[in-house]
Amino acid sequence: MAPSVVLLLCLLSSVRSLPPPRTSFLLNSADRPLVHFSLPDVHNTTTLLLSDDGSTLYVGARDAVLSLDVRRSDAISLKGKVEWSPSDAEINECRIKGKNPTGECPNFVRVLQPINSTHLYTCGSYAFSPHDAYIDAESFSMVQNDLSAKGRCPFSPFQRNTAITIDSELFTATTTDFRGSEPQISRHFSKHGRPDVNQDSVSVLEEPTFVSSASDPAGQKLYFFFNEVGKEFSFVDKLKIARVAQVCKDDVGGQRTLQKKWTSFAKAPLVCQSPKQLPFSVLQDVFTLQPPEGSNTSETLFYGVFTSQWSSGPESAVCIFKLQDIQTVFDGSYRTFNMQTHQLSPLLGKHPYLGRCGLANATDSDLEEVKKSFLTSGVVKPVTDGPVVVSSGQQYSRVAAMRTKAANGKQYTTLFLLTESGFLHKVVLFDQGARVIEEIQVLTQPQLVKSIVLSSTKGVLYVGTSEGVTAVPVAKCSVYRTCGQCVLARDPLCGWSPTKGICTSLDSSPDTKVQDLENSNVEEVCHQQTRTSRDTEISVNLNEVATLQCLKPSNLATLTWTSPQFSNLPEKHFVQSTDGSLSFLVSASTFGTYSCEAEEGGYKEVVASYTVRQMAPPRSNPSRDLNGHHDTHSWKEPVDITHKEKSYYSELVVVSLLLVICICILAFVGLHMWRQRKPVHKVNPLVRKSPSLRLKTDSFTAASLPSELP
Ligand SMILES: *[C@@H]1O[C@H](CO)[C@@H](O)[C@H](O)[C@H]1NC(C)=O
Numbered sequence: 001m002a003p004s005v006v007l008l009l010c011l012l013s014s015v016r017s018l019p020p021p022r023t024s025f026l027l028n029s030a031d032r033p034l035v036h037f038s039l040p041d042v043h044n045t046t047t048l049l050l051s052d053d054g055s056t057l058y059v060g061a062r063d064a065v066l067s068l069d070v071r072r073s074d075a076i077s078l079k080g081k082v083e084w085s086p087s088d089a090e091i092n093e094c095r096i097k098g099k100n101p102t103g104e105c106p107n108f109v110r111v112l113q114p115i116n117s118t119h120l121y122t123c124g125s126y127a128f129s130p131h132d133a134y135i136d137a138e139s140f141s142m143v144q145n146d147l148s149a150k151g152r153c154p155f156s157p158f159q160r161n162t163a164i165t166i167d168s169e170l171f172t173a174t175t176t177d178f179r180g181s182e183p184q185i186s187r188h189f190s191k192h193g194r195p196d197v198n199q200d201s202v203s204v205l206e207e208p209t210f211v212s213s214a215s216d217p218a219g220q221k222l223y224f225f226f227n228e229v230g231k232e233f234s235f236v237d238k239l240k241i242a243r244v245a246q247v248c249k250d251d252v253g254g255q256r257t258l259q260k261k262w263t264s265f266a267k268a269p270l271v272c273q274s275p276k277q278l279p280f281s282v283l284q285d286v287f288t289l290q291p292p293e294g295s296n297t298s299e300t301l302f303y304g305v306f307t308s309q310w311s312s313g314p315e316s317a318v319c320i321f322k323l324q325d326i327q328t329v330f331d332g333s334y335r336t337f338n339m340q341t342h343q344l345s346p347l348l349g350k351h352p353y354l355g356r357c358g359l360a361n362a363t364d365s366d367l368e369e370v371k372k373s374f375l376t377s378g379v380v381k382p383v384t385d386g387p388v389v390v391s392s393g394q395q396y397s398r399v400a401a402m403r404t405k406a407a408n409g410k411q412y413t414t415l416f417l418l419t420e421s422g423f424l425h426k427v428v429l430f431d432q433g434a435r436v437i438e439e440i441q442v443l444t445q446p447q448l449v450k451s452i453v454l455s456s457t458k459g460v461l462y463v464g465t466s467e468g469v470t471a472v473p474v475a476k477c478s479v480y481r482t483c484g485q486c487v488l489a490r491d492p493l494c495g496w497s498p499t500k501g502i503c504t505s506l507d508s509s510p511d512t513k514v515q516d517l518e519n520s521n522v523e524e525v526c527h528q529q530t531r532t533s534r535d536t537e538i539s540v541n542l543n544e545v546a547t548l549q550c551l552k553p554s555n556l557a558t559l560t561w562t563s564p565q566f567s568n569l570p571e572k573h574f575v576q577s578t579d580g581s582l583s584f585l586v587s588a589s590t591f592g593t594y595s596c597e598a599e600e601g602g603y604k605e606v607v608a609s610y611t612v613r614q615m616a617p618p619r620s621n622p623s624r625d626l627n628g629h630h631d632t633h634s635w636k637e638p639v640d641i642t643h644k645e646k647s648y649y650s651e652l653v654v655v656s657l658l659l660v661i662c663i664c665i666l667a668f669v670g671l672h673m674w675r676q677r678k679p680v681h682k683v684n685p686l687v688r689k690s691p692s693l694r695l696k697t698d699s700f701t702a703a704s705l706p707s708e709l710p
């Protein structure tokens with residue numbers, strides 16, 4: 001018990017957590033459009049496979065497999081559909097075994113892999129009795145329907161599994177029984193007459209959750225990423241540990257010992273931990289980033305998303321592991337399982353055959369050692385020693401990564417992290433740390449089963465959920481309207497084109513683009529590109545409340561209003577709301593100019609400026625727009641209204657009349673609502689497009705009304 005207490009006590013200092021997202025887009029925001037695909041009769045579209053040329057997205061769903069045309073970035077269309085469901089009798093059998101007939105007994109497709117140049121292999125949970133099938137990719141029809149696929153995908157649609165095909169052989173990691181308690185890593189459809197192999201005993205894996213798999217063609221090895229209960233630390237009960245396991249692709253097992261069992265199976269801990277902190281030990285997802293063309297495959301990087309077994313709130317981290325480091329650990333020393341003490345202890349002496357390929361003819365005594373010594377002594381540490389991203393406040397569950405070349409020729413990594421609550425965070429890894437440059441809502445509600453697939457050549461990320469498939473473009477540079485905003489965005493995919501005067505994708509045209517990812521020194525890079533904000537004229541009546549809108553260009557900006565009028569009146573006369581708008585009761589001393597300035601990272605930009613004038617009689621100008629803007633990034637300038645001189649008295653009469661009408665309406669509405677006992681509906685100031693009369697009633701406060709009346 002003592003060591004765990006010590007462990008807990010030394011972990012109380014805090015880590016530098018990810019700053020909040022710079023910009024946020026809610027679901028179906030007009031500024032950051034997404035493409036949705038769904039069919040009324042198809043659900044649980046959560047197993048995704050992108051064709052090599054990026055033109056087709058294959059989708060494993062509930063009782064169906066789909067082929068989607070994704071050649072266009074603005075549309076997804078259905079190319080083919082294969083229906084594949086258990087019979088009524090099979091569903092009934094599943095129900096009798098105690099499973100939910102609608103939630104668990106349909107056929108949830110869990111493996112979709114290209115098995116050769118012409119066919120796809122698929123495996124589904126099929127009424128808690130896994131079945132598999134081949135699909136002809138050309139005609140998109142099912143050609144062969146095998147009976148049992150035990151060991152190729154799980155019985156339960158909620159258990160995680162992973163599969164990978166190499167040279168028409170299928171490698172899977174899944175549970176293999178009805179109860180879901182017998183995990184197995186195995187090879188199927190073995191070629192050249194060699195046997196199918198799996199691991200020696202179920203005890204080499206301890207209640208694992210399989211997360212991901214990858215292959216290293218050069219090293220002839222496969223890697224499986226998973227979580228399990230760690231048995232090497234006997235002092236903590238049910239300690240979760242993230243692992244990577246290896247097997248050799250061509251392993252055929254031993255001759256007498258380890259017949260038809262992996263002789264190359266080994267596993268190693270993956271450590272994702274900040275100094276003096278508790279480890280992030282629960283692996284959620286792994287993305288494999290291939291090295292640039294022509295590089296050694298040992299440069300392959302694995303981006304792992306971890307959560308913490310210990311934290312009470314949402315918390316997660318991303319660690320990057322290099323294949324070379326994993327190879328080094330598997331080439332190192334091992335621990336051995338002592339049959340007498342049931343403990344793992346370091347294995348002394350030289351054992352060069354451990355973790356190696358080609359042990360088909362190894363001696364029985366060597367293979368006996370292999371059987372007991374499958375856990376490495378060394379741990380796999382991230383390339384940066386600790387996490388590259390730590391977020392206290394977000395529970396990340398899926399990750400994709402892309403490497404892009406910035407305007408300065410430097411490579412940057414952009415991560416796409418899916419939060420449990422259904423937002424996609426676009427995170428760029430800068431030299432001074434990670435930043436969330438965009439937050440995009442992609443799901444309406446949390447999902448148990450979901451997946452993401454990145455097409456970095458097309459610049460689209462596909463999200464598969466229980467409702468359908470959503471395509472998210474990796475960038476939308478045109479949301480940044482000014483050179484300043486384009487540079488402050490720090491998006492490696494976007495740059496300001498001084499010739500065109502727009503923020504645009506770096507590879508859109510060969511002209512030079514302005515960027516300053518590390519320093520975002522706008523003054524320096526945008527010196528000739530400063531936008532002069534257009535002045536908006538607003539005409540108002542005396543004693544009405546004027547509300548001047550000002551929208552933050554980013555969540556990180558702070559807004560400041562300036563006006564010569566501020567010196568005429570007490571400070572409390574002007575109210576700045578949390579949405580950035582400025583409200584005040586119009587009097588003779590409030591006519592004049594107002595300007596709203598956004599400050600971010602030391603750079604200041606006027607985002608709105610107004611001239612408030614006295615209103616001409618209402619009959620001469622029935623429509624006007626106090627709002628100025630309509631949504632976050634596009635705003636209309638209101639029509640200019642020529643100001644006419646009017647006598648103070650007639651103005652006063654008109655205003656008083658209007659006020660009386662307003663008060664009557666307010667009283668009536670209030671009474672009506674009180675009677676109906678309905679909650680008062682709050683008007684969102686960002687979408688308010690109502691005529692001025694409505695605006696005034698909304699803006700009046702009971703306190704300011706009587707005291708300020710003429
Ligand atoms: C691909 O696999 C399918 C199913 O096993 C088989 O029918 C087909 O002949 C194979 N095609 C090639 C080109 O090997």
Ligand SMILES: *[C@@H]1O[C@H](CO)[C@@H](O)[C@H](O)[C@H]1NC(C)=O
Nearest residue numbers: 218295296297298299324327
């Ligand atoms: C790749 O790198 C590893 C380790 O750095 C080295 O052993 C191997 O020979 C290299 N392979 C190639 C093809 O260069």
Ligand SMILES: *[C@@H]1O[C@H](CO)[C@@H](O)[C@H](O)[C@H]1NC(C)=O
Nearest residue numbers: 252255357358359360361362
């Ligand atoms: C194992 O020995 C057999 C003959 O006994 C030989 O044919 C085979 O190539 C050997 N395999 C390996 C991997 O050395």
Ligand SMILES: *[C@@H]1O[C@H](CO)[C@@H](O)[C@H](O)[C@H]1NC(C)=O
Nearest residue numbers: 043044108157158448449466
């Ligand atoms: C299937 O989708 C439904 C919603 O349509 C969801 O409630 C359920 O959890 C999903 N099941 C699986 C296995 O993903």
